[in-house]
Amino acid sequence: MDIKVNVRESAGDCYVVDLAGEIDVYTSPKVKDAIGELIDRGVYNLVINLEKVRYIDSTGLGVLIGGLKRVREHGGSVNLVCTNPQIKKIFDITGLVKIFGIFEDEDSAMKALV
Amino acid sequence: MNQPVEAATGDTVELHIPCRAEWVALARLAVSAIANRLKLTIEEIEDVKLAVAEACTSIIQQDAHGETLALTFETMPGALRVHVRDTGSHELRAEAPSAMDYDEARVVGLGVFLIRTLMDEVSYDQHPERGTDLVMVKRIVR
Numbered sequence: 001m002d003i004k005v006n007v008r009e010s011a012g013d014c015y016v017v018d019l020a021g022e023i024d025v026y027t028s029p030k031v032k033d034a035i036g037e038l039i040d041r042g043v044y045n046l047v048i049n050l051e052k053v054r055y056i057d058s059t060g061l062g063v064l065i066g067g068l069k070r071v072r073e074h075g076g077s078v079n080l081v082c083t084n085p086q087i088k089k090i091f092d093i094t095g096l097v098k099i100f101g102i103f104e105d106e107d108s109a110m111k112a113l114v
Numbered sequence: 115m116n117q118p119v120e121a122a123t124g125d126t127v128e129l130h131i132p133c134r135a136e137w138v139a140l141a142r143l144a145v146s147a148i149a150n151r152l153k154l155t156i157e158e159i160e161d162v163k164l165a166v167a168e169a170c171t172s173i174i175q176q177d178a179h180g181e182t183l184a185l186t187f188e189t190m191p192g193a194l195r196v197h198v199r200d201t202g203s204h205e206l207r208a209e210a211p212s213a214m215d216y217d218e219a220r221v222v223g224l225g226v227f228l229i230r231t232l233m234d235e236v237s238y239d240q241h242p243e244r245g246t247d248l249v250m251v252k253r254i255v256r
Contacts, residue, residue: 022139024135024138024139024142024167024171025135025138025167025170025171025174025175026135026136026138026139055142055163055164057164057167057168057171057225057228058168058171058224058225058228059171059225061224062224086157086160089157090164090228093228093231093232094224094227094228
């Protein structure tokens with residue numbers, strides 16, 4: 001059980017964070033660190049790609065909420081790419097669909113940022 | 115082993131894991147296998163898996179918790195009952211944060227909300243010395 005994190009620069013000042021695996025109480029600090037490092041460097045527009053994430057719990061949601069809160073303080077935003085119906089369901093029942101931009105593909109998520 | 119597995123009821127499975135984050139994945143795996151034996155749908159299995167993990171996480175994130183998490187899974191006619199409790203001495207964890215930040219506080223509430231939403235019955239008892247005792251039931255309606 002692990003999470004793979006890959007950060008890459010995209011168009012403009014945007015960065016994409018690719019996540020693959022399971023985000024839980026054990027692995028979420030790794031995600032938090034990756035997002036935190038980007039924000040510390042002044043990156044405030046992020047796309048977080050959850051297409052290869054098989055599982056997320058409240059600690060993972062907390063990391064995403066924390067990242068969004070920080071970038072918003074600087075006028076930025078976080079959009080998510082999510083196609084897994086079970087993960088979408090968690091965003092639905094927690095009401096986080098109203099807070100995050102959630103998209104079917106990376107291009108759409110990126111276009112909505114810039 | 116190649117015979118189709120019949121949904122079995124009346125069985126009890128117990129799992130004891132160290133009360134630490136790296137072991138929560140094992141609790142998820144165990145409840146997935148048990149829910150699969152009860153022929154829950156994939157969506158129901160995912161619901162129960164998340165609820166059990168949230169219960170474990172909720173206990174692990176408390177400032178004081180026992181050394182071991184005890185999980186009891188009971189396969190009942192038309193339901194899966196899961197009992198999660200921490201056992202052992204309830205001393206402050208060594209890495210206890212001095213103050214919960216906004217995100218952590220929010221996450222604890224989110225975890226409990228998810229458990230209540232995904233399971234059909236939830237009862238919760240928390241005591242500084244006895245620890246946390248959480249019982250939840252997923253009904254299997256076909």
